[in-house]
Amino acid sequence: MAFLNHFTTAYLKSFQGDRLNKQLFFILRALHKSASSEALRISAAGEEAIPQKLITPADVGEKPSFKTLKEMPGPSTLSNLIEFFWRDGFSRIHEIQMEHRQKYGKIFKSRFGPQLVVSIADRDLVAQVLRAERMAPQRANMESWKEYRDMRGRSTGLISAEGEEWLKMRSVLRQLVMRPRDVAVFSDDVNKVVDDLIKRVCILRTQASDGATVLNMNDLFFKYAMEGVAAILYECRLGCLENNIPQETQDYISALHLMFSSFKTTMYAGAIPKWLRPVIPKPWEEFCHSWDGLFKFSLIHVDKRLAEIKAQLEQGEEVKGGLLTHMLITKEMSLEEIYANVTEMLLAGVDTTSFTLSWASYLLARHPHIQQKIFTEVTRTLGPGTVATADDVPRLPLIRGLVKETLRLFPVLPGNGRITQDDLVVGGYFIPKGTQLALCHYSTSLEEETFADALDFQPDRWIRKDSTDRVDNFGSIPFGYGIRSCIGRRIAELEMHLALIRLIQRFHIGVSPLSTDVKAKTHGLLCPAAPIHLQFIEREN
Numbered sequence: 001m002a003f004l005n006h007f008t009t010a011y012l013k014s015f016q017g018d019r020l021n022k023q024l025f026f027i028l029r030a031l032h033k034s035a036s037s038e039a040l041r042i043s044a045a046g047e048e049a050i051p052q053k054l055i056t057p058a059d060v061g062e063k064p065s066f067k068t069l070k071e072m073p074g075p076s077t078l079s080n081l082i083e084f085f086w087r088d089g090f091s092r093i094h095e096i097q098m099e100h101r102q103k104y105g106k107i108f109k110s111r112f113g114p115q116l117v118v119s120i121a122d123r124d125l126v127a128q129v130l131r132a133e134r135m136a137p138q139r140a141n142m143e144s145w146k147e148y149r150d151m152r153g154r155s156t157g158l159i160s161a162e163g164e165e166w167l168k169m170r171s172v173l174r175q176l177v178m179r180p181r182d183v184a185v186f187s188d189d190v191n192k193v194v195d196d197l198i199k200r201v202c203i204l205r206t207q208a209s210d211g212a213t214v215l216n217m218n219d220l221f222f223k224y225a226m227e228g229v230a231a232i233l234y235e236c237r238l239g240c241l242e243n244n245i246p247q248e249t250q251d252y253i254s255a256l257h258l259m260f261s262s263f264k265t266t267m268y269a270g271a272i273p274k275w276l277r278p279v280i281p282k283p284w285e286e287f288c289h290s291w292d293g294l295f296k297f298s299l300i301h302v303d304k305r306l307a308e309i310k311a312q313l314e315q316g317e318e319v320k321g322g323l324l325t326h327m328l329i330t331k332e333m334s335l336e337e338i339y340a341n342v343t344e345m346l347l348a349g350v351d352t353t354s355f356t357l358s359w360a361s362y363l364l365a366r367h368p369h370i371q372q373k374i375f376t377e378v379t380r381t382l383g384p385g386t387v388a389t390a391d392d393v394p395r396l397p398l399i400r401g402l403v404k405e406t407l408r409l410f411p412v413l414p415g416n417g418r419i420t421q422d423d424l425v426v427g428g429y430f431i432p433k434g435t436q437l438a439l440c441h442y443s444t445s446l447e448e449e450t451f452a453d454a455l456d457f458q459p460d461r462w463i464r465k466d467s468t469d470r471v472d473n474f475g476s477i478p479f480g481y482g483i484r485s486c487i488g489r490r491i492a493e494l495e496m497h498l499a500l501i502r503l504i505q506r507f508h509i510g511v512s513p514l515s516t517d518v519k520a521k522t523h524g525l526l527c528p529a530a531p532i533h534l535q536f537i538e539r540e541n
């Protein structure tokens with residue numbers, strides 16, 4: 001989901017902010033106040049209803065004490081250019097976030113040509129911005145995504161849609177997958193994919209010279225995540241974990257790799273102005289080519305299910321099914337909207353989940369004592385050999401802590417974006433409506449004030465001691481927050497929890513001598529900078 005990274009949005013929107021003066025701010029605020037006093041945000045499962053809070057002059061004191069964007073510190077355009085284009089800053093976005101936080105403080109600005117981005121690297125300020133969101137928050141300018149869809153006559157999906165269009169689709173989808181109990185029904189489907197994951201681990205380790213090592217875990221988890229999410233979205237199996245992967249699945253994987261491996265290329269597709277495309281055609285061509293591949297795959301699977309449903313109805317049979325069947329039968333979304341949403345969800349759901357699983361198993365391997373503690377919890381709670389379902393997960397707080405802690409240390413999306421829909425005062429600065437914000441989740445999740453010994457891997461820090469003890473959420477919000485947060489969160493958690501439980505039940509996971517100390521790099525998402533090789537040693541039950 002390279003699109004979510006704040007630096008990728010840098011080119012997207014021209015900034016008009018510094019011009020607004022403080023007097024105008026008071027007039028605008030007064031208008032906003034009357035319009036929004038009773039506004040409540042949509043209440044959704046897992047999306048708390050929060051009274052909309054706009055920043056008013058009263059909030060900032062009778063005498064305005066806020067500063068303008070001109071006064072905000074930050075790196076110069078030139079140093080940014082050098083950092084990104086000469087020093088390959090694109091692969092160190094998470095580190096640059098930390099460096100800038102250190103150097104410029106909780107809030108700073110960066111300029112990328114005409115685009116100004118305000119970065120917010122503080123838990124409480126991030127909370128303030130997200131709590132003040134309106135009904136349909138905007139993440140970034142999605143012009144290039146929309147242009148492709150218009151060109152091909154396709155609809156936008158949740159990621160690329162905005163405003164009313166987005167709100168309509170979101171209200172359909174959130175009813176289907178936002179609550180843990182909505183996705184619990186997919187436990188059996190996901191467990192079948194976990195069966196295949198375990199079989200694959202067994203095959204791969206027997207092929208290794210030591211009979212234990214699986215090389216490049218992310219390759220395996222990529223296939224697992226794709227198979228898992230497709231089992232839920234398309235209600236079918238793709239064969240990713242088989243010895244011979246079917247051609248159409250392979251074509252899809254290539255399209256997906258093209259979208260991400262050429263991260264810079266796809267980023268430039270949006271950055272390069274249309275008039276320059278005849279001179280530099282490759283980025284836009286590759287961008288369109290990978291989208292063609294992704295849509296083609298969804299069309300095949302959605303159309304197949306649609307044909308099955310029609311045949312069943314013609315036979316007078318009762319139609320039963322999962323998510324896709326529900327969407328096709330209820331027709332709350334048009335067929336084009338269904339194509340677009342399953343395409344975007346599959347795109348969003350594979351690398352995110354597989355990187356997190358790779359990091360989680362790497363961390364387990366690096367911390368055998370913690371792994372043993374989790375193994376003990378799992379065996380004591382479930383008993384030997386039990387295949388866990390979603391209903392068991394609440395009784396396994398360390399498994400949940402493992403995933404949360406992994407995402408705190410390695411948030412797949414190290415930064416997220418928002419375009420302000422109101423004028424705001426944040427951290428003492430006046431930020432005009434329409435400003436691109438970058439929420440620096442990587443840096444907030446490593447803040448000592450929120451997480452003691454922040455660099456240490458401690459899954460048990462997420463276990464509540466009593467009902468009053470709340471681990472502060474805004475320090476680490478890997479799935480985002482509020483109405484525009486990750487729609488696939490519960491699906492991802494189900495896939496990760498069930499896979500990790502079974503791997504821990506069956507194997508002791510160790511670091512292979514072939515794997516050195518693996519660091520993170522940013523490649524759109526935060527991913528391992530080197531392949532992770534792990535040993536899987538069968539446990540004796």
Ligand code: HEM
Nearest residue numbers: 158345348349352353478479480481484485486487488492
């Ligand atoms: C570890 C796994 C995952 C992580 C860490 C993750 C993280 C995120 C984040 C941070 C956002 C942006 C939220 C915001 O702007 O506030 C997001 C959006 C989104 N994610 Fe995920 N995600 C994961 C897995 C998935 C899966 C499995 C799916 C689909 C099945 C999915 C589908 C989406 C979609 C469609 C959006 C856009 C939502 C909207 O704009 O309404 N994600 N995700």
